[in-house]
Amino acid sequence: MQARIIATERVHADRRDWRNLRGMLPYLWEFRGRAAVALMCLVMAKVATVGVPLTLKGIVDAFDGTKGQVLVLPLSLLLVYGALKLSNALFNELRDVVFARVRYRAMRRLSTRVLEHLHALSLRYHLERRSGAVSRDLERGTRSVSTILNYMAFSVLPVLVEFGLVAAVMLGRYAPIFALVTFGTVAVYVAFTLAITEWRMDYRHEMNRLDSLGNGQAFDSLLNYETVKYFGNERMEIDRYDATLAGWEEMAVKSQTSMSVLNFGQGAIIALGVTLLMVFASQGVVAGDLSVGDLVLVNALLLQLFIPLGFLGVVYRQIKYALADMDLVFKLLERRPEIADRPAARPLAPGSGGIRFAHVDFHYQPERPILKDLDFHIEPGQTLAVVGHSGAGKSTLARLLFRFYEVSGGRILIDGQDVRDLTQASLRAAIGIVPQDTVLFNESIYYNLQYGRPEATRAEVERAAGMAHILTFIESLPDGWNTVVGERGLKLSGGEKQRVAIARAILKRPRILIFDEATSSLDSHTEQAIQQTLAEVAEDHTTLVIAHRLSTVVDADHILVMAQGRIREQGTHRQLLEAGGHYAAMWDLQQREGSSAPAVNG
The missing domain is CATH 3.40.50.300 (P-loop containing nucleotide triphosphate hydrolases)
Structure with missing residues (x-):
């Protein structure tokens, strides 16, 4: 049963790999002409590579001729030999130069798209994510694009082209046994490499997970440096990080050990194939069916083929690792933004900035409602203050007004326009906030x-x-x-x-201003100066003031008192004091605390 589950997961992973590779194509399309030129340079380089042993065979065979031929023919062949070597180097470098723009532009485009997508995702996603882990995943994911393109252009395709050319020479010049041994060796090599590499991928996936987790933990502890110091928990943070790295270390050792098994198996397969071919070639020379040049040619072709093929095992593993890293990025790109502009969304029309919360309900989780049937309006140019104890839902009003979340029920309107029908850019351009x-x-x-x-x-x-x-x-x-x-x-x-x-x-x-505890970190002297400034700034704006300190809202045109997501009281400062309810009790408490507490420096 476990084997069946693993097999199913691998099939699913293979499908995702092919889908992700197809997902790379749009990033290459911009420079498709360059890619075609690079491919042509690649083919020319490999033609020159295969031409080298063919020329070498002619040189060796020429020494069996007359003295004159020895002096003239090998010299011309040697010049061809040198020209082919030079052509190989030239076309390889041209391929690198031409393809560089393709590779790095693809990295740039993907990186930009990922950052743009992250900004499009909802506030809920960013509150739940681990910055360090996301950073490491994105770094590996965008780098994986370069890795795959690099290996495909400089390793996989060259080997395939060279293999095709070598196969043509083998089938055209020698007995079928030579092609049979060559193709059989390659088939066994590839099958062995695929099987062992797939087995090793489980270790790599776990290494990636632990690497991202450890990086997130380290990033988080440094981000909260002061908190760690306040509580003297340096050792706890280091132990937590080290425990994660211990798991990573164990997976890394297993990955390295299994790689040694793979490398030895690949080497054994190649050694067996080369030995068999050399035996058959030597027998042909002894029987007179093949020349010494043929023996040299077979040996040179096999070395040229199997040396890069030996590296191809490493390339395959790196491509698989890169595909695993890339999958993290494409999964992120597949994540749909929670808040998106509607197809017919329009910009916020010019107006004076009147705001209406019409019977608004809201919850982060259905079992925990935050706002319940909230109904109020702010007239254009008016200052409305919202006060209440922590957890009353005050700051949620600002997040809903910016449309970081959608309301669960009711509507929010600006100048009579439902914010859900507006473009997010125009809505947020009209609102300024001091958080x-x-x-x-x-x-x-x-x-x-x-x-x-x-x-x-x-x-x-x-x-x-x-x-x-x-x-x-x-x-x-x-x-x-x-x-x-x-x-x-x-x-x-x-x-x-x-x-x-x-x-x-x-x-x-902006047209609308939000002050969310805007003076909570200021000393009394600075607060008074800033309050005067805020009053001047808010004079021609529709203003929402969210406050805990009641002394900052006494001049508001209207005050809402919230508790447990509902409006409990509302009115002016004087009206609420005269009512003798929640607001009056909070005012008395803060007045007593203010008279007994020393001033706090900002």
């Missing part, structure tokens, strides 16, 4: 700020930085605007990162 957790690129501060609107001028970037109260800080740095902020912006404090995010949102000049 609670600002993550920056490992680039300069200027790059991160200008990211809000890449075509913005230097003056516009500086104006946005001034409005976000970060211009003075940037200019005080030794490298100024060229200061690199580190991975995820770790070289900046939480407050500095949020001010960059605020400046970035200002620079974008």
Whole structure:
């Protein structure tokens, strides 16, 4: 039963390999002319290669003639011999030069397509993935394209062409036994190589899995460097990584041992075939049916054929490994984006930015509803604040508005247009956000700020930085605007990162603004300055403020109080205090905490 399952899996894998190879064709089509020229150079090189032993036979046989022939004929043959050697080298190098553009352009196209596809996948996929493992899989997968093209053009096709030429010489010049032994040896060699390599692939697949797992663990531990240090868990991280590598080591040893078995078997088959052919050739010379030149020719042809054929076993294994790596990429490309533009999707029409959540339900998993019958609207130019305890579903509103997820029920409308009927690009271009957790690129501060609107001028970037109260800080740095902020912006404090995010949102000049705990990492003095800035920025925008700290929303036009995915209360700050409900209780609690807690520096 187990054998049947393994056989079925291998058949399925073979089908996927052929499908993946066909999937490479679009990446080659752009340079099909170059590929044809490279193929022609390949054939010419192999014609020259097979011509060398034929010329060598003529040289050897010429020495059996008269003295004059010895002085004249071998000299001309020697010149032909040298010309064939030179032609072989020339056409091989021309093939490499012509085919280089094909190979590297295919790598470039596939890499670009994979990155584009990753950006098209939903937020759910990116929250669940392991960055390190995906990075390693993509690296191996895109490299596999180059590996396969390289081996096909420089190893597999040359051997096939040469084998065809050698077969033609054998069948045309010698007894059938020579062709029979040659073809029989090749058939046994190929069958043995395929059988052993398929057996070894299980080890390779497991090595790849453990390699990606280990890389993901190492990447994750370094990404969370500070957390590891906080809890003193360096040894735990290293032990976890080492345990994964121990499994990888075991698979690698088994893979190497089985490769030695394969190499020895291949060598034995080749040695047996060459020995048999030389025996038959020697008998022919002794019987007078063959000349000494024929003996030299048979030996030279076999060496030319079996030397690359011996390497072909390694090539086959590498191609199988590359196909396994490529399969990871093509499986990723087959993954359909959860959120996609509808066929008739249209750009967001110009408007004033009114927002309506119409009886919206939402869940990440059906058994755990997040929002329940949420119904509210934000008038154009109005500021609406949403407050509540952690887990109330506040930040989910921003993700739904950006359409990172589809609502489970109800509708979200902007200026009366259902966001599901709009193109994602136009929808997101109309919304600017200052998130609670600002993550920056490992680039300069200027790059991160200008990211809000890449075509913005230097003056516009500086104006946005001034409005976000970060211009003075940037200019005080030794490298100024060229200061690199580190991975995820770790070289900046939480407050500095949020001010960059605020400046970035200002620079974008969106129709709708979302402030998701936008001042949560700022000290009291900076918060007051930023709140004034945010109020100025929001003046002509429809604004959604998501907050836990109630002091930041007292001036909002309308406030929603959420709990367990529902709206529990709503009104202005004064109305909610007078109502004496959830909001009033939260306000009193935060006022008492604020009066007793020291100021926090950003």
